[in-house]
Amino acid sequence: MAVYTDITETELSVFLTGYDLGELRSYRGIAEGSENSNFVLHTGKGEFILTLYEKRVEEADLPFFLGLMQHLALKGITCPLPVARSDGSLIGRLAGRPAAIITFLEGIWPRRPTAPQCREVGKALAGMHLASADFTLSRPNALSVEGWRKLWAGARERSGEVDTGLKEEIDRDFELFAHAWPADLPSGVIHADLFPDNVFFLGDKLSGLIDFYFACNDFYAYDVATCLNAWCFEKDGAFNITKGAALLSGYESVRPLSGREKDALPVLARGSALRFTLTRLYDWLTIPDGALVQKRDPMEFVRRWRFHRQVVSATEYGLIPA
């Protein structure tokens, strides 16, 4: 959410000699993006986003992330298209960091998503799941149950600072997941972080999906569950079943969920809420005040997680029973 690395015109001009983008006209750091440095770049060929990958992104994962964007964009999914270098590669080096240029997408991410926007996101998510089915690279989900255990090991002892009783409460979920986490649902490439700030709209029309830097292989229904967490809760913490129904029916209009996927939604949504609780909790307890990385309140997801712990059936999310 900041520019971690500034670059000089000289460095950038040298970097751009590896591309066929015309002359450099301007670059401005933007206050968006997950944990990388991002710039809006103007060249003789138009407007682009330049990203420098900071250390939270594994360099070995970049061919997966950029290859996926390229694969999806070429299949007509509205997402940024990585610009190929003259030698055909998608990744260069700038200021000592891996760096890439992707196309600029018009659109606005919704600060207060509406039900029609939830429906559009559901459709786009399903479209992405179908379009990535023949993408040949894969990447395990580092933030599934085993990854959560590692985060929890680093945050457990001090979790009481955030909410009393959280330690025992989360311990119990890990016991549950040890036997009740699904093992063989339909799976493939998922976005894994499709929050509103990663989806652009022009009015109610979806104009782009961005930020594929958590994408990985996992259950499609887990991606749906994450979207329920990301899109269908109000600021006061209440689940909005109208938005849930819109998101799920949008998804199913493109890729229907199987009975087993539907049955698994509550536990997947519960796990997904715990995943965001744990990353936020870990950051909250370990990142020093004053660091550039923005720390977000873990309690926002603790509340979602507690909601899902009460859910018995996916109909409570607005799913129409078959």
Next chain:
Amino acid sequence: MAVYTDITETELSVFLTGYDLGELRSYRGIAEGSENSNFVLHTGKGEFILTLYEKRVEEADLPFFLGLMQHLALKGITCPLPVARSDGSLIGRLAGRPAAIITFLEGIWPRRPTAPQCREVGKALAGMHLASADFTLSRPNALSVEGWRKLWAGARERSGEVDTGLKEEIDRDFELFAHAWPADLPSGVIHADLFPDNVFFLGDKLSGLIDFYFACNDFYAYDVATCLNAWCFEKDGAFNITKGAALLSGYESVRPLSGREKDALPVLARGSALRFTLTRLYDWLTIPDGALVQKRDPMEFVRRWRFHRQVVSATEYGLIPA
């Protein structure tokens, strides 16, 4: 250097009904600007900068700042042109804050200014001084000697935390300024903050001056002195006389300095370096860690200030003796 206030599409769309700019296509927060929230805005009419003025800018000063930009732009100075609202005004309200839209300028601010760029800045500064001569509004310089005294009163006791002996050293300069600060040099509207990040270039050609939010009425030569501080010191703290000579000769090619202005340059440069020392010192000691406002090392300007305290004649800055 961050986005302090986020805005919703709804708020922004309502705000834009006050302008003739076509439909909203995107807005992205940018990690630049002094102490305001800035967005790159795309509309049907092109690309603009949207600024929300945060509390460090006095709302009563906005007609001066925006009127000055308009005055300069219409006189051919390459600076942003404020976009007038349908009712002719330059300032609206957005998210509870005063807000304005200005044109987007292409160009890149130099991370490592060259001597030819220093010359261009000198010329542009003189051009701005001439072009603002018939601007009818005025604004006293809140950050001249009396303003420094107020900052010093808030930082003096703890200044030893930054450098031992600084207290007595700065006290002595205030005694000097009480009788040796110039009283009646040629004056008018000055930029007062023309650092490299406020000047855009395309190659060595200057393409824009931005950020007029410290502009005020004061001695023209004080603005020149501030540019010497801002442009002509190397990262290691050494003054680069080649750059100084380039800046001064560039300035004088458009507006020659009088003998009294030249004689005053050392004390003005010393005062200017103290001004940036004091604002940085004050922020350093009073802004809590973790605040979004970026705190910068006061010692960078303490060293410049100490340099100027040794200077006897403006020829030491590279001024060619008449």
